[in-house]
Amino acid sequence: MQVKKVTLHLIEQNLLAPFVTSTGKVDTRESILVEAEDVDGVVGWGEVVAFSSPWYTEETIKTCWHVLEDFLVPRMLTQEYEHPEQLQNDFQIVKRNKMAKASIDMAIWDLYSKKQGISLSEAIGGTRNFIDSGVVVSIDSIDRMLRKIEEHVESGYKRIKIKIKPGQDYELLAQIRHKFPTLPLMVDANSAYTLQDTKKLKALDEFHLMMIEQPLAEDDIFDHAALQKELTTPVCLDESITSSEDARKAVEMGSCKVINIKIGRVGGITEAIRIHDICRSHQIPVWCGGMLETGISRAHNIALASLPNFTIPGDISASSRYWSRDVINPKVFVENGRIAVPDGPGIGFEVDREWIQKITKQKKVIY
Structure with a gap:
């Protein structure tokens, strides 16, 4: 593969509903879509x-x-690539900047699988034709959160994730469990707690949660190991894991029992596969997290979640949860709590160029 030009599309869309976490609220979403074209078009x-x-x-x-x-x-x-994995070595000269690197990595994986005439899922070793879909409920009043959970349960989502923070945790979960005693339920703290909150977090064990995601600092592995020893609830690491080396160290230290893999956070699909493989060898289940993405990134997530160790439903839900109109056709649909893994070449969706043009704020073509 030899890429002859890359087009950057800076787009902006309004979310259908604000997304609220312990760190703030998102209601307007900027994204950069990366379009890589090779010498064969x-x-x-x-x-x-x-x-x-x-x-x-x-x-x-x-x-x-x-x-x-x-x-x-x-x-x-300036380079020619036989396989997307070569990007990792080529980009080592640029430190970190994982999300920037991931966007090109994704484009090259899509390009590679199209040139091979196979789906992205097949190209990376996926084994599933369908993936289970979970959904996130952001911080709101308890009544509104309960209504939203009920809607998602009726829609067939396989598990619910709740955003929590100090002061909005135990009582909230008590009311959710009272109404939904057997619901597959997990919580995400987005680093809102410290080790001083161990007693509060231990109190959540009674709710039989699937996991508590990233309770402590976003760059921590050490304190999470101490916390996991005190909890029955599995700790899941998110922000702390930015590479396969992070994953290896966290697993060996006992910092978690689950890992959330996000393509953007770890620098691309190649590194995501490495993390998956490390976790699989240590019998640590993984799942695919969401980033309020457009359908392009959602399509990549679907392919990633078709790998065999993605045994927990991820944050991959329908396009209609976020956008009045997505940037791909057809939209991502959830049916009976599952999403079909596309079998067409590449990501398996057509990009809606007409819509992208309407929502583009800035565009740059690089030769």
Whole structure:
């Protein structure tokens, strides 16, 4: 593969409903869609899933645009690749900037699988024709959260994730469990707690949660190991895991019993597969997290979640949960709590160029 040009599309869309976590609220979503075209005219698509402000990681839309335009894309255009895995070594000269790197990695994987005439799922070793779908309920009043959970249960979602924070945890979960005693339920703290809150977190064991995701600092592995020893509830690491080395260390230290894999957070599909393989060898289940993505990134997530060790329903839900109109056709649909894994070449969806053009704020073609 030799890419001859890359087009960056900075788009902006309004979420159908605000997304609220312990760190803030998101109601308008900027994204960078990365379009890579090779010398044969084959196009692959990726997406920058960073946010406009650095509340999730240190990267933002603006920093990713800069790193892509000035460093990663120019470097890639001078190279020829036989396989997407080669990007990892080629990009080592640029430190971190995982989400910027991931967007190109995704585009090259899409391009590669299209040139092979196979689906992205097949190209990476996927084994499933359907994946189970979970859904996230953001922080709100208890009554509204209970109504939202009921809607999702009726829609067939396989598990529910609740955002929590100090002061909105035990009582909230008590009311949810009272109404939904057997619901597959997990919580996400987005680093809202410290080891001083161990007693509060231990109290959540009574609710028989699937896991508590990232309770402590976003860059921590050590304290999570101490916390996991005190809890019956499995600890799941998210922000702490940015590479396969992070995953190896966390598993060996006993910092968690589950890992959430996000393509953007770990630098691309290649690294996501490595983390999957490490966890599988240690019998640590994984699942695919969401980043309020467009359908392009959602399609990549579907393919990733078709790998065999993704045994927990991920944050991969229907397009209609987030957007009045998605950037792909057809939209991602959830039926009976499951999503079909596309079997067409690449990501298996057509990109809606007409809609992308309407919502584009800035565009850059790099040769």
